Amino acid sequence: MTDMGAFREAVTAWAAGGPGGPARELAAGLGVRAAVLLEGPSDAAAVGALAERHGRDLAGEGVCVLPMGVSVGRFARLLGPPGLGLRLTGLCDEAERPFYARGLARVGAAPQGFFVCAADLEDELIRALGVTRVAELVRAEGDVRALETFLRQPAQRGRTAPRQLRRFLGTKKGRKIHYGRVLVEALDPDRVPAPLDGLLTRL
8 A cells, every 4th residue: 555545444443433544643643634525436537647658656745636526625624724733725516516516615725726527527528529539548447348248228219429438437336536647647748628627726
């Protein structure tokens, strides 16, 4: 486990009701300065892939990328001004924007550091790449047969191609995480979705 991985686990345990001492000690020892709050591991994979493309080592820079679900208020309280005093940033889906705004407001954290995806990050990436390119990547990753089977399901009839692809990415455990990295690595530099680009620029 990397040191930042240990800090991430300590924070998660703290948020679940455990002691805060281990997280505080690791934060001080590692020089953690910022936390990127994300809804899930697929978002973390995408952020990590984009950082690598830019030659950045976020952990080495004192940045903890933390998939947390949607409990933003709890994590903001522990990591933001009332807790460790880290600078907070992150991504959220449009539907979750009110929860993020309320959770951040309660702890005095600035909402300007959070970037909003129209539906979710997968939707942003599919639109940036285009349906044809995403389908090519699915084929290259060996998932074309699974996609074809999925598209034959009655529930997919009438859905637009972008919605079908977005739903497909979430049909198997680990697939969204895998494609979070694959889709980011396939982006042209000038086609990075604005929320993702804004997040990395802020760090």
